[in-house]
Amino acid sequence: MKTTDLAxxxxxxxxxxxxxxxxxxxxxxxxxxxxxxxxxxxxxxxxETPEHALKMANASDDKLAxxxxxxxxxxxxxxxxxxCTEGVRTTACSNILGNFVPTYESTVTSQLWRDxxxxxxxxxxxxxxxxxxxxxxxxxxxxxxxxxxxxxxxLVAGGSSGGSATAVAADICLAATATDTGGSIRQPAAxxxxxxxxxxxxxxxxxxxxxxASSLDQAGPIAKTVMDSAIMLKSMSGHDPKDTTSxxxxxxxxxxxVRRGVKGLKIGIPRxxxxxxxxxxxxxxxKQGADWLKAAGATIVDISLPHTKYALPAYYIVAxxxxxxxxxxxxxxxxxxxxxxxxxxxxxxxxxxxxFGPEVKRRIMIGTYVLSAGYYDAYYVKAQQVRTLIKxxxxxxxxxxxxxxxxxxxxxxxxGIGAMSMASPIEMYxxxxxxxxxxxxxxxxxxxxxxxxxxxxxxxxxxxxxxFDEETLFAVGxxxxxxxxxxxxxxxx
Amino acid sequence: xxxxxxxxRRIARLARIAVTDTDVSHLQGELNAILGFVEQLNEVxxxxxxxxxxxxxxxxxxxxDAVTDGGxxxxxxxxxxxxxxxxxVVPKVVE
Numbered sequence: 001m002k003t004t005d006l007a008x009x010x011x012x013x014x015x016x017x018x019x020x021x022x023x024x025x026x027x028x029x030x031x032x033x034x035x036x037x038x039x040x041x042x043x044x045x046x047x048e049t050p051e052h053a054l055k056m057a058n059a060s061d062d063k064l065a066x067x068x069x070x071x072x073x074x075x076x077x078x079x080x081x082x083x084c085t086e087g088v089r090t091t092a093c094s095n096i097l098g099n100f101v102p103t104y105e106s107t108v109t110s111q112l113w114r115d116x117x118x119x120x121x122x123x124x125x126x127x128x129x130x131x132x133x134x135x136x137x138x139x140x141x142x143x144x145x146x147x148x149x150x151x152x153x154x155l156v157a158g159g160s161s162g163g164s165a166t167a168v169a170a171d172i173c174l175a176a177t178a179t180d181t182g183g184s185i186r187q188p189a190a191x192x193x194x195x196x197x198x199x200x201x202x203x204x205x206x207x208x209x210x211x212x213a214s215s216l217d218q219a220g221p222i223a224k225t226v227m228d229s230a231i232m233l234k235s236m237s238g239h240d241p242k243d244t245t246s247x248x249x250x251x252x253x254x255x256x257x258v259r260r261g262v263k264g265l266k267i268g269i270p271r272x273x274x275x276x277x278x279x280x281x282x283x284x285x286x287k288q289g290a291d292w293l294k295a296a297g298a299t300i301v302d303i304s305l306p307h308t309k310y311a312l313p314a315y316y317i318v319a320x321x322x323x324x325x326x327x328x329x330x331x332x333x334x335x336x337x338x339x340x341x342x343x344x345x346x347x348x349x350x351x352x353x354x355x356f357g358p359e360v361k362r363r364i365m366i367g368t369y370v371l372s373a374g375y376y377d378a379y380y381v382k383a384q385q386v387r388t389l390i391k392x393x394x395x396x397x398x399x400x401x402x403x404x405x406x407x408x409x410x411x412x413x414x415x416g417i418g419a420m421s422m423a424s425p426i427e428m429y430x431x432x433x434x435x436x437x438x439x440x441x442x443x444x445x446x447x448x449x450x451x452x453x454x455x456x457x458x459x460x461x462x463x464x465x466x467x468f469d470e471e472t473l474f475a476v477g478x479x480x481x482x483x484x485x486x487x488x489x490x491x492x493x
Numbered sequence: 494x495x496x497x498x499x500x501x502r503r504i505a506r507l508a509r510i511a512v513t514d515t516d517v518s519h520l521q522g523e524l525n526a527i528l529g530f531v532e533q534l535n536e537v538x539x540x541x542x543x544x545x546x547x548x549x550x551x552x553x554x555x556x557x558d559a560v561t562d563g564g565x566x567x568x569x570x571x572x573x574x575x576x577x578x579x580x581x582v583v584p585k586v587v588e
Contacts, residue, residue: 103568202549215548244553313531324508331509333581335572344584345509353511361510365520366527368508369496378494379531384544386537391545424526442548467549 006031007171011075011228014174018064018074025064025074029057029118032076036120036172041493044166046081046139047089048121056118063116072235073116078173080164081122082129083109083219084208088119092210093137094127096330096355098337106208107240108177108219115235120173124163127357128327129184129212132431133420134162136359144192144414145170145489148455152492155414155457158188158431164222165192169489175223175232179209181216182315183410183435186447189222190409190460193449193487195229195477196222200468201442202247204233205240213322214245216315216439225486226448226477230254233470249468257471258478263297265476268402272308273434275411282408282459285451289406289461292483293476303402305393310386311437312429317370317383318440323360324367330355362425391441398466404476407434409447409460438464446473450484458487494532495525 006028009017017023033050053076060074084090084102091097105113113119126136133156135141144157145166157166161178165188168176178185180198189196197220204219211217221232234255239248269290274283290300332338332351339350356364370379397405411433420428438445444467447460461480465473496504501521505512512520566579575582 100572103571200549202551241554241556245547245549247549247551248554307537310534310537313534316527317531317534328509332574333583334569336574338574341584344586346511347584348509349506349511352509356510362520362523362527364508364510365501365504365524369500369504369524369528372504372507375494381544382534382537382539383531384546385539385542386534387545388542389537389539391548425523426526426530429530 003031003034007035009174010224011174011231012225014075015231021064025057025060025118026054028074029053029076032120032172039170039172039493041143042145042166042170043140043142044124044163044170044172045078045121046091046093046124046163049088049119052088053118053120060116060118070115071231072112074118075116075174076118076120077112078120078123078164078167078176079109080125080161080177080179082125082179082210083177084210085109085119085122088122090122090210091138092128093125093139094355094357094360095138096337096352097335100335104208107205107242108209108236111235111238117235123167123176126160126162127360128210128323129160129179129181130323130359130363131159132183132187132428134159135417136357138357141417142166143417145493146192146414146457147492148457151455154417156191156417158191158414160184161188161222165189165194165196168192168194168222168224170493175221175228177219177236178222179217179219180439181212181319182439183432185220185222186435186445186460186462187410187431189447190449191414191458193458193489194222194224195226195446195448196220197229197233197446197470197473198438198444199233199237199470200444202245203237203444203468203470205238205243205246207240207242211326213319214326215322216319226474226481227255227258229446230258230474252471254470254474258474260471260475261296262293262476262479265298265403265472266401267293267298267300267476268303268397268405269300270303270305270308270405270407272305273407275433278408278411279453281453282411285459285461286406286408289450289480292480293406296479301402303397303405305397305437307386307389307393308437311390311440312433314383314386314390315436315440316366316429317379318387320363320367321371321380322367324364324371327360327364387440390437394441394443403466404472405464407462407464409434409462413453413455413457413459434462443467444470444473446477448477448480449487450480452487494528496521496528
């Protein structure tokens with residue numbers, strides 16, 4: 001097979017090809033390494049690990065030849081640079097981590113290697129996953145493989161998992177790991193015509209993943225199809241004694257749920273997600289999605305999630321508060337960058353001033369303020385109370401018999417690099433308006449490509465599920481995928 | 494609520510981030526934009542609402558209080574910007 005054919009495959013078909021010995025993992029891995037070389041201008045990888053990849057592929061080929069191997073045996077993946085990888089530089093795309101080389105492996109990646117996956121390299125993201133366009137990365141911005149028709153302007157791939165989404169859409173990995181604190185898996189997936197699922201909080205271990213906001217952070221995959229995302233999530237999930245918030249629940253056979261269909265399911269359409277200023281094509285797509293599900297046998301019901309509009313402001317208290325606490329560890333003493341000072345306090349201050357970028361500093365400052373004496377009740381406690389109400393909105397909908405909720409994934413298609421540079425931080429934050437509620441309530445959410453806008457750019461729909469019911473999201477997502485088809489960018493790089 | 498420049502400097506100090514005069518005026522504007530945005534939470538009636546402490550109702554697993562890990566100082570110090578004799582090195586703290 002040709003390089004382009006090999007790299008253009010889905011994870012599921014590559015797995016079948018390896019099992020059938022149509023090609024080897026080494027051939028497959030080399031095809032990706034070749035594609036990565038010609039796609040460097042997309043800036044998806046912040047570190048390529050070709051030697052590591054070929055060694056892993058070789059080991060997989062030995063196993064595959066004997067008819068052995070795990071669920072991901074020989075399949076080349078990209079890893080977001082937020083996952084600690086033993087002996088391989090991990091930076092969270094921040095200068096403050098500098099040349100940090102972990103002496104341990106994150107639980108998620110160790111499970112991928114346990115199942116036989118091959119690591120191609122580390123993928124770009126917003127600094128400490130704080131951003132919605134991947135423009136806060138210390139390594140520069142990844143470029144969306146998609147361009148508006150008849151235009152050669154570079155667009156963002158979304159964020160924070162912009163590198164993961166870019167790499168999957170550009171065929172420079174079969175699938176990628178990502179993380180989602182307010183929409184960082186689902187928004188970039190929607191911007192690149194890929195599938196991204198944020199599982200229920202607690203489904204996937206956070207151990208060894210660089211922390212941003214611990215009560216909201218959850219890892220998940222970005223992949224080419226719903227099926228591929230199910231295969232990835234199965235390997236990433238499971239109880240981990242090293243993360244006390246990871247849930248001791250059996251991991252379902254996600255792959256088996258993909259083809260379950262939607263007959264008899266009740267899908268809720270929340271009226272509060274009709275926001276002023278949402279482009280008519282997104283409204284249209286949303287309606288189209290509901291029609292597809294109805295045609296496939298689901299019942300569509302209007303529902304109300306009354307506290308929706310308060311999710312984003314509450315998030316911008318809770319997430320920075322947790323970030324300010326989590327990022328206190330970057331002190332220039334134990335690892336990473338160090339800038340000297342006349343005493344220890346000045347060493348801390350100089351190190352953190354030089355090491356953190358502007359968005360990270362902004363969030364640490366806000367978090368420090370809302371947690372400071374005299375303001376804690378007015379901001380932090382209040383936000384956590386609002387969070388209880390947001391969660392209750394969803395509980396009420398599910399108690400009334402709704403199986404999943406359909407919403408747009410983003411309020412717009414991908415925008416230009418630098419387009420938001422003069423805007424207030426709030427305008428960038430509004431990107432997560434449809435996704436952030438899901439993190440606040442700890443629910444699973446999947447973004448599935450559903451169409452293109454007038455300029456030919458991909459748009460996604462989001463499905464929100466009951467706690468620990470990712471299976472229904474895969475089943476409903478597959479119906480949308482079947483109806484909408486697949487979306488591939490035209491290669492210009 | 495909004496913050497003045499003195500407050501910005503105080504927060505920066507608490508957060509251990511050195512700031513210049515230019516930083517302070519930038520940050521003041523940005524922080525006030527964010528604080529203005531979150532102001533809308535005041536519309537919500539939260540009387541009697543229990544603040545969320547965990548999104549998943551679950552009891553935290555506890556293990557026996559015993560040493561289960563450790564004994565590899567060289568790995569702990571591997572990424573230290575400065576270390577000596579198995580210790581992290583920092584500027585003199587006690588006179």
